[in-house]
Structure formats: structure tokens, C-alpha cells
Amino acid sequence: xxxxxxxxxHPNLNESIGNATILGEVAKALPEAEIRFLDAxxxxxxxxxxxxxxxxxxxxxxxxxxxxxWYSVPGLMKLWIDQVFVHGFxxxxxxxxxxxxxxxxxxxxxxxxxxxxxGLFGHDIGQYMTQFETTAVMCNLELQEPVYTFGISYAGRDxxxxxxxxxxxKDHADRLVTAxxxxxxxxxxxx
Numbered sequence: 001x002x003x004x005x006x007x008x009x010h011p012n013l014n015e016s017i018g019n020a021t022i023l024g025e026v027a028k029a030l031p032e033a034e035i036r037f038l039d040a041x042x043x044x045x046x047x048x049x050x051x052x053x054x055x056x057x058x059x060x061x062x063x064x065x066x067x068x069x070w071y072s073v074p075g076l077m078k079l080w081i082d083q084v085f086v087h088g089f090x091x092x093x094x095x096x097x098x099x100x101x102x103x104x105x106x107x108x109x110x111x112x113x114x115x116x117x118x119g120l121f122g123h124d125i126g127q128y129m130t131q132f133e134t135t136a137v138m139c140n141l142e143l144q145e146p147v148y149t150f151g152i153s154y155a156g157r158d159x160x161x162x163x164x165x166x167x168x169x170k171d172h173a174d175r176l177v178t179a180x181x182x183x184x185x186x187x188x189x190x191x
Contacts (some may be wrong), residue, residue, distance in 0.1 A: 002184045005059035009066030009077025013039050015161055017153035018107040018169045019067055025173030026065075029081035030180065034059075038076050045079055052084045053096075061101045061183050063176070064139070068148070070109040071121075071128050081135075091138045098140030101183050104132045105146065105176050107169070109153035125150075144183055147176045 010019045015075065023035060036055060041048070056062065066073050073081065088094045114120045115128075127147060136143035149172040152165050 002060035002178055003058050004031055004063065004184065006035045006063040006065055006157060007036045007077070007080070008035060008039070009064060009125055010037075011039055011074045013037060015154075016067070017157070017165045018149070018172070019065060021067060021166050021169035022107070022173045022176065024107070024158070025170055026111060026177055026180075029173070038080055042076065042080075047075060047080055047081050047083045049086075052080065053089055055112045056084070056100075059100060061180060063103045063105055063180065065105045065176075066107075067152075068106045068128075071173050072131065074129060085135070086175060091140075095167070100141055101144055102132075102136050102141040103144045103176070103179055103183065104129070104145065105172075105179075106148050107152040107172065108148060108150045109155070110150065112150040113180065115150070128185045141155065147172065147179050182186045 006023070008019065008023055010016050012106070013020050013023070017033065023037075026033065027035060029176060034055065036052070064073070064077070066077050069075070084090070090097050108115070110121070112125075115123065115125045117124065125148065132146070133140070148166050151169055157165075
């Protein structure tokens with residue numbers, strides 16, 4: 001079976017509903033997958049580059065799971081990318097990640113309607129994916145279709161909203177597990 005590595009880029013998963021639920025559901029469905037929780041591993045933002053690169057080298061499928069933050073990844077995950085995806089390891093003539101599959105999976109706080117040419121942000125969500133597409137090309141990674149969910153926000157977390165967000169996150173997790181299984185031939189049989 002191929003190795004699945006999930007990088008949790010949430011800066012404080014203890015305060016999360018969406019990402020915490022997604023990761024919990026994925027861990028139950030794919031117990032053989034390795035999940036690296038950046039917030040727990042690096043609370044002081046001191047990335048162990050060698051350890052992270054070793055985990056990436058063992059992986060066949062890499063999943064970046066995060067809350068969409070200012071139209072990108074959160075700061076901790078950006079630091080992780082900056083320090084781990086360096087020339088000679090992730091890209092360049094001696095790059096080591098080529099051929100691995102990359103799945104971008106995220107939650108967005110705003111409703112879908114705001115991500116359109118007519119919406120507040122003036123762009124659809126696909127236009128924000130360019131940075132990930134470019135990273136995949138540079139690192140010779142096989143970028144898969146992204147998995148994302150709108151409307152999972154920190155705002156207004158009453159009981160009903162928490163139930164709704166958990167339900168949305170469980171649906172997201174199901175779609176992510178399916179995407180992983182479709183990417184990994186050995187897991188496809190279990191879909």
C-alpha cells in the first residue's frame with residue numbers, strides 16, 4: 001500500500017471545529033495515514049526541517065489540510081513550506097519529491113457566493129489555486145483536484161452553528177477520503 005501523509009496546517013487545532021472534525025474523521029477512515037499536526041509539533045514555530053523532509057520522502061500522497069487564511073495557507077504552514085520545500089529537496093536539479101501526488105484540502109470561512117467575480121472578493125475559488133498549481137509544477141508533484149468547503153467560520157458559534165459546521169466538516173472528510181482512495185490504487189477497492 002502507498003503511504004499517505006497529511007499535513008495539518010491549522011495554527012491552533014484546539015480552537016477548530018471544521019479542521020479538527022475533518023482530521024478526526026479522516027484518521028478513523030484511514031488509520032494507516034500519517035497526520036502531522038504542525039501546531040502541536042511546532043508551537044514555537046521552530047520547524048524540524050530534516051524530520052519533515054523525511055516524512056515527505058516516505059509519502060506517495062501528500063495532503064495539505066488547512067483553513068483558508070487571507071486567501072492562502074495560515075502563517076505556520078507558510079513557514080513550514082518556506083523552510084521544508086527548499087531548492088535541492090523540493091525543486092531544482094536534485095529535487096526528491098517528483099511524482100508524488102498532492103491534494104489541497106481546506107475550509108473557507110466565507111460563503112461560496114463571496115468567491116465569484118460578482119462577489120465581495122471578485123474572484124472565484126479556482127483563481128486562488130494558482131499558487132498551489134505553480135508549487136506543484138515547480139516540485140514536479142501531481143496536483144489532484146482540491147477538496148474544499150465554504151462557510152466554516154469562527155463567527156457565531158452557537159449550538160446550531162456548531163452542529164452545522166460538524167456536519168459540513170464530516171461531508172468534507174468523506175470527500176477527502178474518497179479523493180485519497182481514488183489517488184491510491186491500493187485503497188481504491190475500499191471506496
